[in-house]
Amino acid sequence: MYHSEITGIGHYVPERIVTNSDLEKLMDTSDAWITERTGIKERRYFDPEKDTVANMAAKASRMAIERANLRVEDIEFIVFATITPDYFFPGSGVLLQRELELNGIGTIDIRNACSGFIYGLSVADQFIKTGMYKNILVVGAEIQSSLLEMNNRGRNVSVIFGDGAGAAVLSASNNRGKGILSTHLHTDGRFAEELYVKDPGSSRSPEERMNKELLDGPSVRAHMNGNTVFKHAVVRFQEVIQEALDANGYTRENIDLLVPHQANLRISNYLKEQLSLSDSKVYNNIMRYGNTTAASIPIALSEAWAEGLLKEDTLVCLAAFGSGFSWASALIRF
Ligand code: UT7
Numbered sequence: 001m002y003h004s005e006i007t008g009i010g011h012y013v014p015e016r017i018v019t020n021s022d023l024e025k026l027m028d029t030s031d032a033w034i035t036e037r038t039g040i041k042e043r044r045y046f047d048p049e050k051d052t053v054a055n056m057a058a059k060a061s062r063m064a065i066e067r068a069n070l071r072v073e074d075i076e077f078i079v080f081a082t083i084t085p086d087y088f089f090p091g092s093g094v095l096l097q098r099e100l101e102l103n104g105i106g107t108i109d110i111r112n113a114c115s116g117f118i119y120g121l122s123v124a125d126q127f128i129k130t131g132m133y134k135n136i137l138v139v140g141a142e143i144q145s146s147l148l149e150m151n152n153r154g155r156n157v158s159v160i161f162g163d164g165a166g167a168a169v170l171s172a173s174n175n176r177g178k179g180i181l182s183t184h185l186h187t188d189g190r191f192a193e194e195l196y197v198k199d200p201g202s203s204r205s206p207e208e209r210m211n212k213e214l215l216d217g218p219s220v221r222a223h224m225n226g227n228t229v230f231k232h233a234v235v236r237f238q239e240v241i242q243e244a245l246d247a248n249g250y251t252r253e254n255i256d257l258l259v260p261h262q263a264n265l266r267i268s269n270y271l272k273e274q275l276s277l278s279d280s281k282v283y284n285n286i287m288r289y290g291n292t293t294a295a296s297i298p299i300a301l302s303e304a305w306a307e308g309l310l311k312e313d314t315l316v317c318l319a320a321f322g323s324g325f326s327w328a329s330a331l332i333r334f
Contacts, residue, residue, distance in 0.1 A: 001129060001131075002128055002129060002131055002134075002172040002173065002174065003125070003128065003129060003172075003173060003178075003179050003180065004124065004125045004128040004129070004136075004170040004171065004172060004173065004179050004180050005170070005171055005173040005175065005178055005179035005180070005334075006168050006169070006170060006179070006180075006301075006332060006334070007067075007068035007069075007070070007135075007169050007170070007171040008063075008064040008065060008066065008067035008068025008069070008070070008168065008169040009063075009064050009067060009166070009167070009168045009169075009298060009301045009302040009305045009310075010059075010060045010061065010062065010063025010064035010065075010066070010067060010166070010167050010302050011060045011063065011164065011165060011166040011167070011295075011298060011299040011302035011303070012056050012057075012059035012060040012063070012164070012165045012166075013044040013056075013163070013164040013165070013289060013299065014044045014045060014046045014047060014050075014051050014056070014163050014164070015044070015047070016044060016045045016046070016047060017042050017043075017044060018042060018043055018044070018045050018145075018162075019031075019041065019042045020034045020035065020040070020041060020042065020159070023150075023158070023159055026150045026151065027150060027151050027152050027154075027155045027158070027159075028152050028155065029155050029159055034159045037264075037266070038159070038160055038264050038265060038266070038286070038290075039264065039265020039266065039268075039284070039286050039287055040159065040160065040265070040286055040287060040290045040291075041287045041288065042287075042288060042289075042290075043145075043161070043162030043163075043288075043289055043290030043292075044162050044163050044164055044289060044290075045145040045162070045163055046143045046145060046146070046163045048146070051143065051163070052086050052095070052143070053082055053084060053085060053086045053092045053095075053141045053142065053143050053165070054086055054092045054095035054096045054098075054099050054141075055099055056141050056143075056163075056164070056165035057080065057092065057096045057099075057139045057141040057165045057167060058096055058099035058100055059165065060139065060141065060165040060166050060167040060298070060302070061075075061096065061100060061137050061139060061167040062100075063167070063302070064137070064167040064168055064169050064302075065137070065169055067169075067305065068135075068169040068171065070135060070169060070171075072100050072101070072102065073102065074135045075100070075102055075105065075135050075136070075137050075169070076105055076133040076134060076135055076136065077105055077106050077107070077124070077127060077132075077133045077136045077137070078093050078096055078097055078102070078105065078106070078107040078108075078136070078137045078139065079093070079107075079108055079110060079120040079123050079124050079136060079137070079138045079139070080092050080093035080096055080107060080108070080109050080110065080120070080139045080141070081109075081110040081111075081112065081116030081117050081119065081120040081138075081139065081140045081141075081294035082109065082110075082111070082116065082139075082140065082141050082142055082293075082294055083111055083113050083116070083142065083293060083294065083323070084142045084143050084144055084146075084147065084293075085109065091107070091108075091109030092109060092141065093107030093108055093109045094107050096137075096139065108123070110123070110294075112187075112294075112322075112324060112326045112328075113195075113293055113294065113322040113323035113324060113326055114261045114263060114291075114293050114294065114296070114320045114321060114322025114323065114326070115185070115261070115320040115321065115322055115324070115326045115327055115328040116140055116293070116294035117138065117140035117166070117294050117295070117296075117297045117298055117318075117320070118183060118185070118297065118318055118319075118320050118328035118329065118330050119185055119326075119328055120138040120139070120140065120294075121138050121168070121170065121180060121183060121318075121330055122183035122185055122328070122330070123138075124136040124138045124170045125170065125180045125183060128170060128171075128172045131172075133172075134171060134172040135169060135170070135171050135172070136169070136170045136171075137167055137168075137169060137170075138167065138168045138169075138170055138298075139165065139166070139167040139168075139298070140165070140166050140167075140292075140293075140294030140295040140296070140297065140298050140299075141164070141165035141166070141167075141294065141295050142163060142164065142165075142292055142293045142294055142295050143163045144161040144162065144163055144222070144292070144293060145161070145162065145163050147197065147221060147222055148161060148221070148222065149218070149221045153218060154218075154221055154222075156224065156226055157221070157222045157223070157224050157226075159290075160264070160290055160291045161222070161290055161291050161292070161293070162289050162290030162291065162292050163292065163295075164289055164292040164295045164296075164299050165295050165298075165299075166295045166296075166297065166298020166299040166300075166301065166302055167298055168298055168301065177333060178333050178334070179332065179333060180330060180331075180332050181244075181247075181248050181331040181332065181333055182244060182247045182248060182330070182331055183328065183329070183330045184240055184243045184244055184247065184328060184329045184330070185328045186236070186240065186326070186327050186328065187324045187325065187326045187327075188324065188325045189324065189325075191228070191232065191324070191325040192323075192324065192325075193223075194224070194225045194228050194229055194232075194323075194325070195222070195223070195224045195225070195229050195322065195323040195324075195325075196222075196223060196323060197219075197220065197221065197222050197223070198219040198220075198223065199214055199219040199220045200214065200220065229322075229325075230264065230266075230267070232321070232325055233263060233264075233267055233321040233322075234267060234270050234271070236321045236325070236327040237260065237267065237271055237319050237321050237327070238271065238274055238275075239327075240319055240321075240327050240328060240329040241258070241271070241275070241317055241319050241329055243329060244317060244319075244329040244330065244331040245317075245331070247331070248331055250315070250331070252275045252276065252277065254315055255275070255277065255281060255315060255316075255317050256281065256314045256315045256316065257281055257282075257283055257304065257309055257310070257314060257315075257316045257317070258271065258272075258275070258277060258281060258282045258283065258316075258317045258319070259283045259297055259300050259301055259304065259316060259317070259318050259319075260282070260283075260318075260319050260320070261291075261296050261297055261319065261320035261321065261322065262284065262285060262286035262289065262290075262291055262292065262296040262297075262299075262300060263286075263291055263296075263321065263322065264286070264291070265284060265286050265287070268282055268284050268286070269282075271319075283300050283303075283304050283309070284300075285299065285300050285303055293322065296320075297318055297320060301316075301318075310334045311334065312334060313333065313334065314333075314334045315331070315332070315333055315334075316331075316332045316333075316334060317329060317330070317331055317332075318330040318331075318332065
């Protein structure tokens with residue numbers, strides 16, 4: 001039976017760098033507050049003249065495919081994780097398929113927010129295990145800056161999020177003990193409204209669904225109850241990492257590199273302490289990109305790859321938590 005290995009990883013971030021001091025000019029915030037509470041120093045914002053979720057994803061995908069030593073036409077299926085698709089529908093998966101000129105291949109979109117990339121890996125892994133496909137592109141890409149409120153009302157959310165794209169090629173392999181060892185997926189919809197964008201929701205009357213008042217109000221923007229999300233995140237992250245270790249008969253000492261969803265540096269540092277991991281075993285790049293939701297893990301993996309941290313035999317644990325609530329982990333032997 002086949003299993004899947006990550007054979008290439010790539011990323012793309014928009015050129016425009018937005019620093020904490022840039023945000024100080026737009027709202028009552030400070031570099032000191034943002035740095036202390038989140039670890040973020042800067043993030044990237046898209047250029048509406050140039051960047052789309054799908055074309056950023058295409059750039060990340062081309063890098064991943066090249067690093068996998070494959071040709072674009074070797075890709076047989078696309079799994080696209082995003083909560084900020086270019087259109088309300090269809091999903092960005094078909095737009096990426098068009099960008100890459102991969103005529104007729106299947107695509108699916110995943111909307112599990114921060115854990116979307118791990119959900120995508122899991123879906124692709126199942127397709128490969130059944131023998132249905134040999135090379136699948138798994139993408140996480142977001143343009144969130146157009147959704148943020150750049151004022152005091154939105155400051156608790158807007159200072160955190162950024163734009164970017166990451167992609168991985170999953171390929172079928174017979175190499176026993178390598179590749180994706182397991183994935184673990186969870187949700188708890190009781191907390192859906194703790195981190196969400198409410199409008200324009202389809203279950204509203206036509207008059208309520210879209211009107212001028214609505215567009216000026218907060219319900220079309222990302223709402224986050226940061227404290228609640230934080231408290232649940234630290235618990236679920238630990239649980240789901242432990243679940244992945246237990247499923248494979250490993251302990252935390254076996255982890256070579258933890259790549260957590262880049263939600264908040266305080267969360268990553270908390271996990272590092274709880275798991276007694278050294279600094280070098282927890283990958284962080286939130287300082288440079290903020291929280292890029294579904295894109296954060298593949299961007300981090302792509303940078304870790306470029307830094308030579310994903311050498312043969314490295315045991316990598318991915319873990320994520322976010323809107324839904326939804327949380328997930330994956331254990332991967334490179
Ligand atoms: O990726 C999806 C998962 N997301 C997360 O995991 C995010 C989890 N939550 C967080 O990271 C944190 O809750 C935040 C970074 C969002 C907020 O940090 P916090 O330490 O929980 O701050 P807080 O919301 O309790 O606010 C503390 C104070 C408040 O003022 P008062 O009431 O104490 O006077 C806020 O109004 O900080 C104020 N505040 C700000 N001050 C300056 C909120 N946002 C800002 C801001 N700049 N941007």
